[in-house]
Amino acid sequence: MNAIKKGEKLDFTIGDVNDAYEGPAGILWEMLMGEHIHVGGEAETDIMAQKAGMNSETRVLDICSALGGPARYLARNYGSYITGLDATQKMLDEATRRTRTEGLDHLVDYRLGNALDIPFRAGTFDVVLGQDAWCYITDKERLIEEAYRVLKPGGIIVFTDWTQIGNMTDDEWVCLNTFMVFPYMETLDGYETLLLDVGFNLIEKEDLSIDFARHCSIYQNKLRNELKDSIIRMYGEELFNEIDRGLDNWVNAAQKSKVGRGRIIGRKL
Numbered sequence: 001m002n003a004i005k006k007g008e009k010l011d012f013t014i015g016d017v018n019d020a021y022e023g024p025a026g027i028l029w030e031m032l033m034g035e036h037i038h039v040g041g042e043a044e045t046d047i048m049a050q051k052a053g054m055n056s057e058t059r060v061l062d063i064c065s066a067l068g069g070p071a072r073y074l075a076r077n078y079g080s081y082i083t084g085l086d087a088t089q090k091m092l093d094e095a096t097r098r099t100r101t102e103g104l105d106h107l108v109d110y111r112l113g114n115a116l117d118i119p120f121r122a123g124t125f126d127v128v129l130g131q132d133a134w135c136y137i138t139d140k141e142r143l144i145e146e147a148y149r150v151l152k153p154g155g156i157i158v159f160t161d162w163t164q165i166g167n168m169t170d171d172e173w174v175c176l177n178t179f180m181v182f183p184y185m186e187t188l189d190g191y192e193t194l195l196l197d198v199g200f201n202l203i204e205k206e207d208l209s210i211d212f213a214r215h216c217s218i219y220q221n222k223l224r225n226e227l228k229d230s231i232i233r234m235y236g237e238e239l240f241n242e243i244d245r246g247l248d249n250w251v252n253a254a255q256k257s258k259v260g261r262g263r264i265i266g267r268k269l
Contacts, residue, residue, distance in 0.1 A: 008184065009138065009183040009184045010174065010177050010178065010182070010183050010184065011183075012136075012138070012177075012181050012182065012183045013138065014087050014114060014138070016181050017087070017088070017136045017181055018087060018088045018089075020181050021066075021088040021090065021091055022088060022089070022090045024234075024235055024239070025181075026066070026067070026088075026090065026091055026094075027234075028231070028243065030067065031227055031230070031231075032219045032222060032223065032227070033219065034069070035067045035068075035069035035098075036067075036069035036070055036073070036131070037066050037067060037069065037132075037133075038070075038131040038132035038133070038160065039132055039160070039208075039211070039212060039215045039261060040211075040215070041069075042069075042073055044131065044160065045069075045070045045073050045074065045131065046073075046077070048129065048131070048158050048159075048160070048263070049074055049077075049078055049080075051158060051204065051265055052127045052129070052156045052158045052265070053156070054074060054078045054080045054127060055078060055079065055080065056078065056079030056080065057126075058078070058080040058081070058126045058127055059080070059081050059083075059124070059125050059126050059127070060074060060080050060081065060082045060083070060125060060126065060127045060128075060129055061082075061083050061085060061118070061120070061124070061125040061127070061128050061129065061147075061150060062082055062083070062084045062085065062129045062130070062131075063085050063115045063118075063128060063129070063130045063133070063134070063143070063147070064085070064086055064087075064115060064130060064131075064133035064134065064136065064137075065084025065085060065086045065091075065092075065095060065110065066086060066088075066091050066095070066133065067091055067094055067095050067098065068084050068094075068095030068096075068098060068099055068108065068110065070129070070131055071084045071095070071099070071108045071110075072098065072099055072102055072104050072108060075104045075107035075108045076102075076104060079107070080107070080127075081107055081108075082107065082108045082109075083108075083109055083110070083111060083120075083125075084108065084109070084110040084111070085110075085111050085113050085115065085118065085119075086110065086112065086113075087112065087113065087114055087115070089112060092110050092112055095110055096110055115134075115137055115143050115146065116137070116138075116139055116142045116143060116146060117146070118146045118147075118149070118150050120150050121150070122149050122150060123150070123151070123152045123153070124150050124151075124152070125150050125151055125152065125155060126151075126152055126155050126156070127151075127155060127156045127157075127158065128147040128150065128151055128155070128156070128157045128158075128159075129158055129159065130158075130159030130160070130161065131159065131160050132160050132161060132162060132261070133161070134159060134161045134186075135161050135162045135163075135180070135182045135184075135185050135186070136181065136182060136183075137183075138183045140186050140190075140191070140194060141194055141197075141198075144157075144191075144194045144195060144198050144200075145198050148198045148199060148200065148268055151268045152268070153268060153269075154267060154268060155267070155268045156203075156265065156266070156267055156268075157195070157200060157264075157265065157266045157267075157268070158263075158264070158265045158266075159263070159264060160208070160261060160262065160263045160264075161185075161186065161191070161261065161262065162180075162182075162185055162212070162259065162260070162261050163185055163186060163187055163188050163191075163209075163259070163260050163261060163262050164184075164185040164186070164187055164258070164259060164260075165187065165188070165207070165209055165257055165258065165259060165260040166256070166257045166258040166259075167258070168253070168258045172249075172253065172258065175249055176249060176250060176253055176258075176259060179246035179249065179250070180246075180250075185259065188205060188207055188260075188262040188264070191205075191262070191264050192205055192264065195264065195266045199268070199269055200266030200267060200268060200269070201266060201267045201268075201269055202264070202265075202266050203265040203266055203267055204263065204264065204265040205262065205263075205264050205265075206262060206263045206264075207260065207262050208260070208261045208262055208263055209254070209257065209259075209260025209261055209262070211261070212254055212259075212260050212261035213251075213254035213255050213257075213260070216247070216250055216251045216254045216255075217251055217255075219247060220247050220248065220251050223243065223244060223247060224244065228240060231243070
């Protein structure tokens with residue numbers, strides 16, 4: 001087995017991610033995972049809200065907010081004011097529509113923008129949130145620096161992400177990341193280092209990889225047993241087979257402890 005050298009990335013850009021989510025990717029991931037589009041759905045969002053101490057006075061920035069499922073959940077259940085930042089117009093438009101339909105637009109708004117150049121002044125937010133999406137970001141060091149900048153002193157960064165947890169061959173690394181349009185996956189220890197280097201105090205670091213492997217299998221079973229006919233009808237058999245192969249590779253990698261997921265919480269000093 002060969003470990004991929006730290007710093008090596010695939011040549012995916014924000015434009016490639018936008019193309020994927022302007023196309024069928026957003027719809028397909030919602031079919032598999034629900035509108036939160038992250039492992040654990042509402043239960044995981046609730047855990048993060050409690051750990052971050054969110055309440056009706058908390059101002060939250062959700063980086064890579066997608067369809068806005070977590071933003072609406074936090075507004076509805078905690079009364080927090082949420083700003084969702086996402087780079088894909090289609091996802092942002094749908095998030096805005098759903099938020100208005102639910103009557104939550106007084107607590108939730110959305111901004112089109114790049115996580116590497118966050119369009120807000122320093123010290124704006126109490127909490128920066130991310131859920132299983134920062135794996136799409138090409139420069140995670142810059143992302144963490146920007147999160148630190150827009151947080152108030154004492155503010156909290158809380159996020160989950162898909163991670164590399166074991167060595168793999170070059171072919172496996174390329175195959176897994178290419179299927180997901182990830183430039184690369186960070187390790188949990190790598191994220192800790194990035195937070196500490198920027199100036200965060202680490203509060204919590206938790207490996208959630210066993211649960212991640214379980215969920216990968218759940219998504220695979222759902223794809224094959226519940227969604228197959230619908231996906232073939234909507235997008236054709238060729239795309240279904242491509243998704244099935246890609247997800248199967250992720251299931252195998254998760255079961256072999258090559259890929260996983262983690263949660264990290266830090267405080268701005």
